[in-house]
Ligand code: AMP
């Protein structure tokens with residue numbers, strides 16, 4: 001089978017690498033891919049942007065692609081799944097309408113309210129003065145969210161009214177004359193985050209292993225929010241009871257709600273949850289795709305054939321499928337370019353990147369391009385070092401060693417990925 005992966009980050013590198021291991025797969029193409037996918041044997045980059053749907057359809061037809069799998073949210077927002085299906089091409093991902101769950105936080109929060117999915121109390125606004133008047137009456141911290149896609153940078157946790165007012169102005173300032181920006185102001189929830197990702201075929205679903213991302217830039221979960229600085233899997237405190245609660249109060253009602261609205265959901269569905277110290281869960285957000293960097297940890301633990309799962313899910317054949325995982329813990333640490341998540345410096349050659357590593361270590365490429373025989377930085381999140389260990393601490397120690405080996409000027413990363421769980425170990 002020939003597979004096309006759409007996207008260009010570390011998540012897509014991990015997806016392409018894992019798909020290539022399937023005995024059913026003869027060739028993996030990645031559009032547009034990055035320096036990491038360019039260097040993988042049996043994987044070929046295709047120079048078509050993830051949002052160039054016409055170009056991608058032309059390529060899928062010409063190369064006789066058997067299955068296309070979408071990595072990021074941008075093509076989903078543009079309706080890539082609907083467009084491929086209209087041409088009779090097999091693709092795994094949600095339709096444009098279903099992807100509204102991620103694309104519009106305002107839609108998503110209203111959906112959660114309608115189907116009684118536990119979430120933070122919220123209100124939506126389009127006018128700066130009304131939003132600021134509302135914020136003035138609220139307790140702090142207060143969470144201000146842009147409704148549209150912001151690559152992980154659309155949430156500001158305001159500690160006081162000055163910060164809240166600035167965030168409201170930032171997100172509600174019109175960028176395009178045509179678009180009316182919208183924001184959500186919601187209560188701040190205490191607790192620990194959990195990424196719970198499932199695959200749905202439209203009728204049936206399977207859960208993937210649990211994982212936890214680290215959104216803040218700095219150690220101890222300080223500093224600005226980012227796209228994700230590192231993740232680990234599994235989350236040791238996720239009990240069977242808690243998982244049942246997540247399935248029964250978040251996942252199943254959401255899938256049923258979508259089906260009720262004639263939008264049966266096919267694709268990865270990622271629930272970003274907050275779990276309170278008392279074990280109460282709230283849904284922070286939905287993503288209509290796999291997480292980055294969660295995928296780099298998850299797929300490292302996946303023992304089942306990833307291609308077969310995607311094939312089954314895209315052919316409504318997930319019923320009865322089991323997903324097997326390596327018992328070891330996985331951690332993935334993101335190495336960033338200086339300035340991330342703000343203005344970044346790129347174009348630096350990367351020293352000591354290697355594919356020649358033991359089976360329990362892999363360096364996925366997020367934002368780097370091929371330059372001669374080596375790599376040059378091209379994005380804010382540059383590399384993602386993933387490792388497996390008998391304990392999370394062992395995996396973390398190994399990942400930190402390799403994170404220190406590769407280098408470029410100004411590289412930085414969090415040395416505490418998994419800190420809450422390793423403290424428990
Ligand atoms: P979101 O894009 O909605 O997942 O938000 C990004 C990150 O902001 C989350 O992963 C949390 O770390 C944080 N966050 C979002 N909403 C809340 C909330 N209501 N309370 C506390 N933290 C939040």
Ligand code: GLY
Nearest residue numbers: 213228291292293
């Ligand atoms: N790791 C968070 C995300 O992919 O949205």
